[in-house]
Amino acid sequence: EIVMTQSPATLSVSPGERATLSCRASQSIGTKLFWYQQIPGQSPRLLIYDASTRATGIPARFSGSGSGTEFSLTISSLQSEDFAVYHCQQYNDWPRTFGQGTKVDIK
Amino acid sequence: EVLLVESGGGLVQPGGSLRLSCAASGFSFRSFGMHWVRQAPGKGLEWTSYVTESGSTTYYADSVKGRFTISRDNAKNSLNLQMNSLRADDTAVYFCVRGGTEGHWGQGTLVIVSS
Numbered sequence: 001e002i003v004m005t006q007s008p009a010t011l012s013v014s015p016g017e018r019a020t021l022s023c024r025a026s027q028s029i030g031t032k033l034f035w036y037q038q039i040p041g042q043s044p045r046l047l048i049y050d051a052s053t054r055a056t057g058i059p060a061r062f063s064g065s066g067s068g069t070e071f072s073l074t075i076s077s078l079q080s081e082d083f084a085v086y087h088c089q090q091y092n093d094w095p096r097t098f099g100q101g102t103k104v105d106i107k
Numbered sequence: 108e109v110l111l112v113e114s115g116g117g118l119v120q121p122g123g124s125l126r127l128s129c130a131a132s133g134f135s136f137r138s139f140g141m142h143w144v145r146q147a148p149g150k151g152l153e154w155t156s157y158v159t160e161s162g163s164t165t166y167y168a169d170s171v172k173g174r175f176t177i178s179r180d181n182a183k184n185s186l187n188l189q190m191n192s193l194r195a196d197d198t199a200v201y202f203c204v205r206g207g208t209e210g211h212w213g214q215g216t217l218v219i220v221s222s
Contacts, residue, residue, distance in 0.1 A: 095169070
C-alpha cells in the first residue's frame with residue numbers, strides 16, 4: 001500500500017499570506033495526485049488533479065506541483081474562505097490512499 | 108447537475124449489518140466507476156472501495172475486505188455498500204464519490220456502530 005504523508009499537520013497563516021502544503025508518497029505515483037479542500041461539516045471539494053491541473057471553477061491562487069514522490073499545494077494569497085483542511089490522495093495504484101490532512105488556520 | 112445522494116446510515120450494534128445506497132443523477136451513471144470513501148469523526152479521509160462501470164471488478168481497502176461488498180445497479184442509477192460484521196472503528200460518515208477527475212461527492216451518510 002502506498003502511504004501518503006502530509007506536512008505540516010497544522011499551518012497557521014495570516015490572511016493575504018502565502019501557504020505551502022506538502023504531500024509525500026512512499027513510492028512513485030507519477031502525477032496521479034488529487035488535492036481536496038474540506039470545510040468542517042461539508043464534503044471535500046476537488047482543487048487539483050494530475051498533481052497540477054486546477055479543477056473546474058478553482059481560483060488561480062491555488063496551484064499544485066510535483067511528481068514522483070514529492071508534491072506541494074500552494075495558496076498564493078490566503079482568503080478567509082481558504083481556512084480549511086486540505087487532503088492529498090494518490091490514484092496511481094490500489095488501494096487508493098489519502099494523507100492525514102493539513103489544517104490551515106488563522107494566525 | 109451531477110447529484111449523489113447517500114442513504115441508509117444509522118445506529119447499529121457491533122457485529123451487525125447495514126446497507127448503504129447512493130442515488131445518482133445528472134450524468135450517465137453506467138459510464139463511471141464509483142467509490143465509497145469514509146471519514147471517522149474528527150479524522151481524515153479513508154478510501155474503502157471501488158466498482159468499475161460495469162460492476163464486474165471491485166477493489167477494497169484491507170480494513171473492510173471480506174466484510175464490505177460494493178455493488179451497483181446501472182438500470183436504477185444506484186450504488187450500494189453492504190456492510191457486515193460492523194465494528195466500532197467503522198463509525199464514520201460514508202461518502203459516495205464518482206470516479207474520474209471532476210470530483211463529485213455526495214453529502215455523506217453517518218454510520219454509528221455502538222452498543
